[in-house]
Amino acid sequence: MKSDRVIEIIAAVVIAVILIGEVIVYTTDQGRYSSGAVLEDGTVTYTMSSGGSESYNVIISESSLDTMTEIYVYYDETYVSDYEEVSVPIGARALDQEYYIEQLVKQLDYRTSVEITVLDASGLDAAMAADIASGDTSKGLIVISGALPDLIYTGNSADDIFQWMNFGGRLYWLGNMIGCQYATVEELVPVDNYQILFFGVECLNDGDSEKAYDAVGSNDLRTDMSLSNNSVKYAVDVAALTAYKGADKVLDAGYSDGTYSSIVMTDYGNGMICIISGDYSNDQRADLAQMVASQLAYDSEILYEDSGNVNRTTVTKTADIGETAGNVSVYLYYGGYYTVYGEYYSLV
């Protein structure tokens, strides 16, 4: 074969591209992103820096809830769980509880510097007892097992889960009807009046409606937070809950079918409940990570929102938010619907 030189160069370039790509894949870290935010005299100054080309979103909000300093993730393979199996693409790992949590922890890890702790039933029981004893109001709990363990929930209003939320704990729930049963190591035990226990009113979606095709109309959190999950399975009827609790105690976000919303937050004592609707999905997990990392609460008021691009540079901007009464925080993330970095700043 004549004129081999060109093909030899092509061969060298191909190998170089692949090997450089491999190095990029296994050496890229969060070090190329950074951010900061400070509050001074009613003005928030926020800084964003990226070594690449990314879009950014900034949400400055105010809430009465204390900042979360630690997030528990409940996972106990010795306890019975109850969630629907979902289909996954060819080659993908089955999206079971273990894999879901494994990925969730990674997704939270690059969105927040808040400590993430995976706990089994006894560990969770001990942690909650300690929080209750110390009056700690800065903890969150993610439950995706479809049933709380009997050590903290047995269908009684005096159970630890309710006391813990009363003190200020935030419960993030998905994958089944919240509280409809509790789990032991042997079985699932149904609970009566579970909706009353958690919400004070019957408001959960137990019908056939599974998908929402409209955005929640009362706010722009869907785009501000880049939310993608449009399932309303196990979701909360926003109107019913609002009628019972009042508009200041309920905040929904994401997608709505006119009755149910894909994300609903409401108060419980000094804490709150956040329902992320639907069976396990990658979109749902991304939305959960966004909601947990942003620490938005049922009474969050969005004071300021900004978005744009940051390309291989540092961008510093200011937002005049005036006088505030609650806890002001900034959630800042890069990548939009393909989030690659996030950080939460409490500016109290």
Next chain:
Amino acid sequence: MINLINVRFFSDWSAKKLIVLFLIVGLLIRFVLMPFLTYDFDIYHWAVIIQNIDSGNNLYDLAGYYYTPVWGYIMGFISMFKDLFLNIGTMGMTFVDMLPIESLNYPYHVATITSIGFNIMMKFFLVIIDVIVGYMVYRFVMDRTGNERKAAAGFGLWFLCPIVLYMSSVQGMFDTISAMLLLLTVFMLYRDRCFFAGAFFATAVLLKFFPAFCLIVLVGYLYAKHRDDGQFMKKFLLAMAGALVMLVVLMLPQMIEGQLYDALSFIIGRASTTDLWKSLFTAGGIIIALAGMLGFGYLMFRTKKEDADDALMRYVLLSAVCAVLMSITPQYIIVFIPFFITYLLSVNGSRRLFWIISVAAFAGAIVLNNFSLFCSLSEYTSLVSAEWVISSMQALEGTLFGFTYVDIINCIANLIQYIGTILIVVLYFADAVNIRWPKVGRVLYAIRGGERHEIGQSD
């Protein structure tokens, strides 16, 4: 278009002029298609992979990447290119008016639609690969025939092939890279650079699995070339070393991270489906692929040294054809198209079958994806509306005898593609068939055209 690539139509043109013409026409078509038409599902996942890389995770830490690692590495390079030189902040967004697309009968759609800038970036790299493969086809045909006009026709057949055009500039699928790596493997073997041949072969297999079924043919070539000079074992070990080194280099991260299963899951997943019909089809396909690998490998081993170069091209083609029979998916045929073109031009074969297969594959792909190709256009421009896209797709989901129109047309296209692909193997045996069944043989000759050669004539 058929006339366009029939170089007799441009009898006054020099080969160089023809290549420039094919290049310009092919690039023009691609540059027009790239921003306007995009299949949503695959490219959404490419964005997810770049997201996962940019977030500091590796290919298998987070859901989204289900292939062996080579394509992920190339995505890593593209991600680096984006970060260094481009200002593509938004890779895509979820659109409310696109949500119904996720509820259609055909499940491979998403409402998170990638931006036009991102689409162009991804496809640009694949267009470069198209040009490279086109050049390699040119060189291979030139080498086999010594005829520059034929070589130019080879470039044109590849570069203007509908399914190649579609996969690089519309769907954004990377099977052209698979073809390029297999061509590089064969090139290195021709040049007796066995270490590099092994390295490229391992890379090709770790991109998409089909080239693996050419293994015995490739080893057979080494044997045919070196059985007389006693160098076979040395060359074979060199090739093995190249493959092993590349295998380790490419898979080392997964070995260290304990993610080997994840890295191979696409192959394992395909082989372990729970659907009975799919299982039977997959099992049947694997048997055909293995039979092809062994059979043509055997013929390659029997080949005389002086015929080995021609035979390698032929048997790589036939092994790859048998391999892609494992799955009726339009883009998979791309891996053997460069070899098919080279073979056809080498034996002056009729191009009818080539066009039938490539047009059928193109038709299957475009019917399956149909109006979803306008998703990005509808969301990022005002040229078409999302409502029109969705309602058009829903209209195509109307049924006839319980099957959607899309299914029916796609099934017909797939069937033509599949039969056409099988015919490549059958036509190779036309001479043997002709001896036993002359009537059938005459039909096969009519389809095949070109020069007759008895089986084993050159072996």
